[in-house]
Amino acid sequence: MKRLFAMALILVMTVSVLAGCGSTSTEKSEEATKELTVWLPPIGENDKPVWEPILKEFEEKNNVKINLEIIPWEGYPEKYATAIAAGEGPDVGYMYAEMFPQFIKMGAVEDLTNYLTEKDMENYIYIDDCKMLGGIYGLAIEAANPAVLYYNKDILAELGEEPPKTWEDFRRIAKKATKDTDGDGKIDQWGFSQGWGANFFGDLNWNWYGFLWQAGGELYNDDLKTVRFNDEAGLETAQFLYDLKFKDKVIPDNAMAQNNKEMLQTTFGPGKSAFTIWLSSAAHEILDKSFPDLNYGFITSLENKDMGTFASVDQLTLMSATEDKELSFKLMQHMLSADSMTKFHKYHPRAPISKDEPYQGDPQLKEMIENDKGIYRPLVVAPHGVEVYDYLWKQLQRMMVGEVEPKEALDEAAKYANDLLAEDQ
Numbered sequence: 534m535k536r537l538f539a540m541a542l543i544l545v546m547t548v549s550v551l552a553g554c555g556s557t558s559t560e561k562s563e564e565a566t567k568e569l570t571v572w573l574p575p576i577g578e579n580d581k582p583v584w585e586p587i588l589k590e591f592e593e594k595n596n597v598k599i600n601l602e603i604i605p606w607e608g609y610p611e612k613y614a615t616a617i618a619a620g621e622g623p624d625v626g627y628m629y630a631e632m633f634p635q636f637i638k639m640g641a642v643e644d645l646t647n648y649l650t651e652k653d654m655e656n657y658i659y660i661d662d663c664k665m666l667g668g669i670y671g672l673a674i675e676a677a678n679p680a681v682l683y684y685n686k687d688i689l690a691e692l693g694e695e696p697p698k699t700w701e702d703f704r705r706i707a708k709k710a711t712k713d714t715d716g717d718g719k720i721d722q723w724g725f726s727q728g729w730g731a732n733f734f735g736d737l738n739w740n741w742y743g744f745l746w747q748a749g750g751e752l753y754n755d756d757l758k759t760v761r762f763n764d765e766a767g768l769e770t771a772q773f774l775y776d777l778k779f780k781d782k783v784i785p786d787n788a789m790a791q792n793n794k795e796m797l798q799t800t801f802g803p804g805k806s807a808f809t810i811w812l813s814s815a816a817h818e819i820l821d822k823s824f825p826d827l828n829y830g831f832i833t834s835l836e837n838k839d840m841g842t843f844a845s846v847d848q849l850t851l852m853s854a855t856e857d858k859e860l861s862f863k864l865m866q867h868m869l870s871a872d873s874m875t876k877f878h879k880y881h882p883r884a885p886i887s888k889d890e891p892y893q894g895d896p897q898l899k900e901m902i903e904n905d906k907g908i909y910r911p912l913v914v915a916p917h918g919v920e921v922y923d924y925l926w927k928q929l930q931r932m933m934v935g936e937v938e939p940k941e942a943l944d945e946a947a948k949y950a951n952d953l954l955a956e957d958q
Contacts (some may be wrong), residue, residue: 572623624855630919644668671848677884679844679909705779710807724783726800729790734926746841763943771939808903844909
């Protein structure tokens with residue numbers, strides 16, 4: 534089971550080197566309008582109607598047809614690998630940190646270093662986060678949307694508590710908040726509505742990375758040839774989460790049936806938990822709209838030995854096999870222009886990705902976005918990220934369902950990761 538995903542990915546990557554990709558239709562005839570295909574994941578709740586007028590502008594100015602596909606997060610890297618192997622990949626894609634090493638290695642994404650001007654390097658705010666493995670293989674399109682710890686102000690006030698600062702504060706309040714409020718003998722107010730049920734490893738973003746960094750841990754060793762998430766800091770993190778579930782019993786019984794977004798919507802939003810953890814953009818996009826009476830606040834990070842929380846820097850990529858690289862890169866520039874991103878962020882408020890774009894994010898979050906950079910941070914681009922994190926997620930799920938102890942879960946995941954990394958050496 535644990536080798537299945539890795540073998541499948543390696544197979545399609547190997548085949549894809551020769552297969553080529555890109556989906557322009559210039560072969561049809563010289564007169565035919567060119568076509569470019571763009572793949573994006575769902576950044577907001579309904580992205581396509583927001584992107585369509587932006588892309589329409591490019592179509593009309595450049596006599597080109599844009600085919601936009603919104604690809605679900607679950608199975609996203611596998612979709613890329615399979616499509617590229619079949620010669621059906623996009624011309625402009627979207628990748629997150631875990632995906633890059635594999636696709637760079639197979640030559641599927643273009644190094645943008647020679648495409649960028651000095652003005653570009655100055656203007657793109659997250660350009661340093663786009664430098665990886667000796668090149669610049671993407672341009673940030675989604676950044677500064679950190680996971681934050683939301684808290685229910687009314688529940689904390691009732692308990693006589695202030696917002697937590699440390700793991701100890703958080704654990705004490707979560708235990709006090711977990712109780713039977715209507716006297717029917719059942720817990721109906723929880724300390725921490727955290728979801729562990731997602732099939733996709735993306736919920737590591739909020740359930741694991743931040744807590745690991747707060748414990749002083751890291752995922753990989755500095756040489757990226759082995760992992761270190763099963764060291765003392767990793768074990769402290771896993772034990773902390775395990776104890777919240779099985780010793781303190783502050784996590785809802787249905788935690789294995791829901792992801793974190795669902796927990797926010799079904800438990801924290803309706804006022805049934807003191808804490809939850811999810812993207813900062815959820816404040817505006819979900820809580821303010823769906824739960825207008827919820828009296829909530831948030832902090833960027835708890836503190837243990839350190840502070841830290843996850844914020845992706847996901848990027849648009851120029852796919853190497855596109856038939857018209859100049860036009861495809863021009864499309865990337867159009868999508869990332871201040872004018873286009875201002876229109877997109879009007880519907881899905883986020884922090885700017887370039888210096889010439891105005892801030893349209895949640896006013897509550899502006900100070901955090903500007904001042905806490907470094908506390909919120911993306912993953913290091915490291916080999917086999919997709920396989921390593923997918924397997925780690927499954928082992929942590931086994932831990933949170935009670936099948937294995939924290940050390941066993943981490944050691945098993947580390948062994949798998951190190952064996953995989955050793956194959957590259």
